[in-house]
Amino acid sequence: MVYIMDEQLAKIRSGDLKLYALEKLMPADEAVSLRRKYIEEETSTDLSAVGSYSIPIDRVVVRNIENMIGCVQIPVGVAGPVVVNGEYAKGSFWLPVATTEGALTASINRGCSAITKAGGAEVRILRDGMTRAPIFAATSVAHATEVARWAEDNLLLLKTAAEETTHHGEMIGLTTYVVGTNVFVRFEFDTKDAMGMNMVTIASEAAAKLIEEETGARMVSTSGNMCCDKKPSAINVIEGRGKSVSAGVFLPDEMVASVFKTDAKTLAEVNMRKNLVGSARAVSLGFNAHAANAIAAIFLACGQDPAHVVEGSNAITTVDAVPGGVYVAVSLPSLQVGTVGGGTTIATQNACLSILGVAGGGENPGDNAKAFAEIVAVAVLAGELSLLGALGAQHLAKAHQELGRGGSK
Structure with missing residues (x-):
């Protein structure tokens, strides 16, 4: 077993075995242990405390974290x-x-x-209501205004496009903001028992593609920071x-x-x-x-x-x-x-x-x-x-x- 680990560590050092790919080649616990051993050697650090955990990790390494080496415990x-x-x-x-x-x-x-x-x-x-706000580039102020008005006038079409991507989420509204040639469409969703960021991102992208097709505006980013996610902002204080x-x-x-x-x-x-x-x-x-x-x-x-x-x-x-x-x-x-x-x-x-x-x-x-x-x-x-x-x-x-x-x- 030690020989096998040494052989695998040598492959990681040579670049023949990628750290991020270990779970595809071996059980999750073995992959985490091998990765941790490599990091211990690279950093001259004893990570035995990080390697002591009780949670089942088969799902964790797929859904919650990449390049896992263990767990940090908080009282x-x-x-x-x-x-x-x-x-x-x-x-x-x-x-x-x-x-x-x-x-x-x-x-x-x-x-x-x-x-x-x-x-x-x-x-x-x-x-x-959870929000996501794609940003679109228009060609002029007049065009930007047309894009915003189209979105506001076609809520049901956008709702249908968005909800085709989810079995649980429900689009409950949108608000538009125009800054020069920039158009922000702040979609709002009822995400039921999920916090829902992944859900609303996927749904908002589907709705945004329809806006692109119908208005000629170019979607620059699925998030234009008018959402406003994980940043202090007045809009979240006021609008929720x-x-x-x-x-x-x-x-x-x-x-x-x-x-x-x-x-x-x-x-x-x-x-x-x-x-x-x-x-x-x-x-x-x-x-x-x-x-x-x-x-x-x-x-x-x-x-x-x-x-x-x-x-x-x-x-x-x-x-x-x-x-x-x-x-x-x-x-x-x-x-x-x-x-x-x-x-x-x-x-x-x-x-x-x-x-x-x-x-x-x-x-x-x-x-x-x-x-x-x-x-x-x-x-x-x-x-x-x-x-x-x-x-x-x-x-x-x-x-x-x-x-x-x-x-x-």
């Missing part, structure tokens, strides 16, 4: 339980969170405790992308005092001066304390695309001091989540989705992804409550010191 904890009063997620949930940031799970957990004691958070999905969801909870004065060691007036002032004024002065697209923390931790645990934390962090936290307490809410206009496809099929991530009861497709297509979005929004709310409370009580630095961890928000 997974739980926060909660937290009561969610949504339209799709109803009940008490333990939140799986994957992070290397000490104190984060404890922070979310404290917020969950407050939400549950208050009877739970109410959550609503406001909008649901993926799930647009809001979660809120009323906390009575006595609970604010007992759980967070502060009061409603202080919570409202911290939020206004930090999350609203501070973010505005910094020209931030996120008017929140640390929404990305909870989103990233749940995304990593549950097999979501971590790059979509960019759009997810476009959250706005509001705090209303009301008679008898305070109403705290988070609004996430562009939360991209799915419960089928992508990383959700990896065994460990699928197990975390199962903790939430949303793994796989819903009985009604789309229900599981919507339920998951509601749960993520409540996790964000829990994190915001906890950090605002810590800041209001001047406890943030103390908490990090006591837990022996650094960090800043």
Whole structure:
């Protein structure tokens, strides 16, 4: 066996055997082991820890990653339980969170405790649509205008072309934008339980080809960055992308005092001066304390695309001091989540989705992804409550010191 590996390593070094082609020649575990051995020799690095993993990888090397050499493990904890009063997620949930940031799970957990004691958070999905925006080159401003108008006037034709590429996706609208001779067509799709980027890319390309044929415009790229995927953008804050969801909870004065060691007036002032004024002065697209923390931790645990934390962090936290307490809410206009496809099929991530009861497709297509979005929004709310409370009580630095961890928000 050692002789065979040495022989194969020699072929890799000579270029006769390509790293990316190993899975075509041998079982996945053997291919990963051989590739890892080669990289160990090339970099003089011990990768034995990376080579220790429990997930079945036959599907992973086909669907999730290329040139695999092993797995990087991230600690997974739980926060909660937290009561969610949504339209799709109803009940008490333990939140799986994957992070290397000490104190984060404890922070979310404290917020969950407050939400549950208050009877739970109410959550609503406001909008649901994944976007892709091809860009076309026209010959003149007049031609560009004609292209945009044709697309707007022929929605049903474009919808038919797009939906011929998918059994699950549904085109629900489009918006056009003209910049000189550039025409952007921002298609929007209901992707059911999938996050849906692959789905909408393929469907949008089919629709774009019809626009080319009918208008004479030249499609330059399937994505023209008006989508806007994995980048901070005002359009996603305003128009939404993926799930647009809001979660809120009323906390009575006595609970604010007992759980967070502060009061409603202080919570409202911290939020206004930090999350609203501070973010505005910094020209931030996120008017929140640390929404990305909870989103990233749940995304990593549950097999979501971590790059979509960019759009997810476009959250706005509001705090209303009301008679008898305070109403705290988070609004996430562009939360991209799915419960089928992508990383959700990896065994460990699928197990975390199962903790939430949303793994796989819903009985009604789309229900599981919507339920998951509601749960993520409540996790964000829990994190915001906890950090605002810590800041209001001047406890943030103390908490990090006591837990022996650094960090800043």
